[in-house]
Amino acid sequence: MGYYPASLTGLIENLSKLPGIGFKTAERLAMHILKMPYNEASYFSDSIMEVKKKVGFCSECFSLSDNEICSICADPLRHDSTLCITEQPADMIVIEKAGAFKGLYHILGGALSPIDGITPSDIKIKELVDRINKNKITEVIIATNTNAEGESTADYIANILKSKDVKLSRIASGIPVGGELKYIDQITLKKAMDARYAIE
Numbered sequence: 001m002g003y004y005p006a007s008l009t010g011l012i013e014n015l016s017k018l019p020g021i022g023f024k025t026a027e028r029l030a031m032h033i034l035k036m037p038y039n040e041a042s043y044f045s046d047s048i049m050e051v052k053k054k055v056g057f058c059s060e061c062f063s064l065s066d067n068e069i070c071s072i073c074a075d076p077l078r079h080d081s082t083l084c085i086t087e088q089p090a091d092m093i094v095i096e097k098a099g100a101f102k103g104l105y106h107i108l109g110g111a112l113s114p115i116d117g118i119t120p121s122d123i124k125i126k127e128l129v130d131r132i133n134k135n136k137i138t139e140v141i142i143a144t145n146t147n148a149e150g151e152s153t154a155d156y157i158a159n160i161l162k163s164k165d166v167k168l169s170r171i172a173s174g175i176p177v178g179g180e181l182k183y184i185d186q187i188t189l190k191k192a193m194d195a196r197y198a199i200e
């Protein structure tokens with residue numbers, strides 16, 4: 001690493017800490033930053049600090065927000081009687097991008113994982129129950145991941161909510177669009193069979 005000036009070495013080291021960025025990519029990005037006009041580089045570094053200073057969690061749904069209440073929770077056109085539960089803000093963003101849902105979200109901030117010491121009190125389950133008790137929620141869609149942690153989180157939530165007067169559902173999982181059966185793993189195939197629907 002003695003090839004570069006110390007400041008450039010520092011930038012390369014910091015960039016290589018980012019997920020998916022290896023040392024060579026970090027070198028390339030650092031060289032790109034070095035060549036940026038001063039204003040552009042300044043805007044770039046300011047935007048990192050801006051995110052750190054401003055972005056927090058919505059006090060209703062716990063997705064990322066610059067304000068106390070996020071833009072989705074504040075939107076009067078959203079159906080406020082339907083909640084979609086996801087593990088992370090990124091999951092919510094994927095559903096939003098797909099335009100697949102017009103209700104409100106509840107972000108758990110993780111999934112139950114006894115091995116990693118993540119228990120119900122570590123994710124926003126109590127807040128979910130409070131929210132359902134306080135508001136007129138008639139339908140809850142559980143959209144946690146379909147891995148072991150996501151499934152056990154979904155089961156746990158379904159168990160808690162079954163005494164409430166809400167329609168509960170779990171997102172379907174199965175064969176991806178464009179997928180070929182011969183490449184699908186057995187668990188996915190079994191789930192697709194279980195979630196089969198009648199052809200009208």
Ligand SMILES: [Zn+2]
Binds near residue numbers: 058
């Ligand atoms: Zn919100």
